[in-house]
Every structure is written in structure tokens, then in C-alpha cells.
Amino acid sequence: MLRTFLCFFCLAALPLAAQRVTTGPPEMVAPAGAREGLSWNAQTQTLYMVSGANVNQFHPDQPAPKVEPFRSDAPGANGSLVDAEGRVIVCEAGARRVTRTEKDGSLTILAADFEGHKFNSPNDLTLDAQGRIYFTDPRYGDRANMEIRDAEGKPVEGVYRIDAPGKIVRVLTHEVSRPNGILLAPGGKHIYVADNNNNAPGGARKLYRFNLTPDGGISGTSRQLVFDWNNARGPDGLKMDRKGRLFVAAGLNSPTRYETTDQFKAGIFILAPPARNGQSKLLEFVPIPKDEVTNCAFGDRDLKTLYITAGDQLWKVRTATSGRTSTSH
Secondary structure (H helix, E strand, O other), X not given: OXXXXXXXXXXXXXXXXXXXXXXXXXXXXXXXXXXXEEEEEOOOOEEEEEXXXXXXXXXXXXOOOOOEEEEOOOOOEEEEEEOOOOOEEEEEOOOOEEEEEOOOOOEEEXXXXXXXXXXXXXXXXXXXXXXXEEEEOOOOOOOOOOOOEOOOOOEOOOEEEEEEOOEEEEEEOOOOOOEEEEEEOOOOOEEEEEEEOOOOOOOOEEEEEEEEOOOOOEEEEEEEEEEEOOOOOOOOOEXXXXXXXXXXXXXXXXXXXXXXXXXXXXXXXEEOOOOXXXXXXXXXXXXXXXXOEEEEEEXXXXXXXXXXXXXXXXXXXXXXXXXXXXXXX
């Protein structure tokens, strides 16, 4: 069944064969423990991922690598990244905060509230060359206890920047409907934000690019559409390779109340480097049979393995070009 599934999508991708980015089919490497939040520590050759309240780790260089615990006290863990010092930073959606595990194992709370109000559910994060952290704060599911609102009382699902523990700046307010994945482009001039409102008919399923200002802000008026998933499941986590191509987790294999599958299935969408106007073309699609495909990260010593989370499973696919990590600027 899996072979048939993969062959179907190989045939569908034939018109794009001349632009092929991957060098083989995807394969599952772990059956559980990898729901979201992939990040790579190049110093220790460690892959981090999250599942429920657990932050897990995976060491591909080991003779029989397996998913092992790293932390078990991160409620609703979602996005993660490794900073330049090798510390693991995690969005804890359930605890409504962003935390950092120090090298000695202690925990630092980086962000827990904004102007005295709890965050919605921090989702994903990215890092700039100065060590500042940008994170998204959407709310999926029950919205009854959302505390952050604008001057008119409208709930805010924003994007924030952490300059230091407890020092938080909001950089986007209503410029996207429901921010999810986020990625800072090398050079510090652009930032990508996935607008993924899958819980409403006609909701946003788009990837946008914004200009960064010299002081670390985001120009809301600079918003440019990169790619639109229309009525399918929209973009989740995303990464970039050394040639500026985007690798975006999105799509579904089984339709839902508000999401179709006739145009886009579940997998990794490899997009060309965006044009000057922000728009990008689909170069290649990597199908993953397990819903939902949530995130990806480059790893291994050559950074040519793209690891993928899908339905708590860990997958991987080899690429022709090395990828970028959270500390690549």
C-alpha cells in the first residue's frame, strides 16, 4: 500500500523531475515520539522533537538510533530550536510560555505573558544573528480563555520577539490571521510566517514573507504572498536549504470538515527561492502517508537529511543540497 502511494506521487511529480531536489524516497525511522518541533544540534549531532509534554532526542550516529527522552515537563510542547550555545528552546503551548533548557539542565522561562496577559499557545520560533527569538502565538481549539486583546477588545494572535528573558516585543498583531510556522531568512532582511487557519471555512492557508526592519521589527505593510494552499490544510513548520529553497510541511491525506485533499496531499512542499514580489513555485512534493505532517529540520553531519514529523512518527528524506539550521545566518 505504501509503495503504491509513493509511486502515485512520483508519477504526479514527473513534470518537475528536472528540478528534483531530493535524492530518494522518504522513509520512516521511528514509529512514535515525534509529533512536532524538530530542531538540530550540529555540535552534538542530536535531533530534538516533541510529543505531548515530552521533548525527545534522537542520535542518528548511534548504531541503533531511537527516540529517547530529554524533558518530560513541557505541556503541549510544539516548536523547538537550538541556539548558538546548544541550549534547547521550546514553545510550551499548554503552559502558554517559551522556555530554555540550560546546559546544566536547569530551566529558564523566556516568555510567559505580554503586558500582564498570558499568551494564547506559543507555537513555533526562529532565531536571528543577535540571538533574539521570534515566536508565533496562535490559538487552535477552545478560544474562551484568550487574554491578549487589541485596543478594541479583539483577540490577538500575534508574533513576538524575545530580546531577553521577560523582555517581549510584539512585532505583528493582525497582519496574519493565525500565525503558525516562522522562519528568519539568512541576512536578516526577511522573515516567513505561515498563516494557517484551518478551523474555519475559507480560512487562510498561506505562506507570507515580510521585511525585517533594522531594529528587529517586522514591517506589516511589506507582506507578500509566497504560496497559497487554497482549501487544503495550510502551512505548518518550514525550513530553508543553502540555495534558498523552502521546505514546508502542509496538506492532508484525508479531508476534514474544512480541508480538502483534491489539490494538495500531505507532505513536504519544496518551493523555489521566492521572486522579488515574494511569489514562489512548487519544485517538488515529498509525500508522507501519515497525517498530519507538521514540521521538518535538516540534520546529519552533511545537513543533507531532512527529518519530518507526521502523526507522531519520524521520517526522513535525503536532499542534494545541505540545509540551514536555526543558527545559520
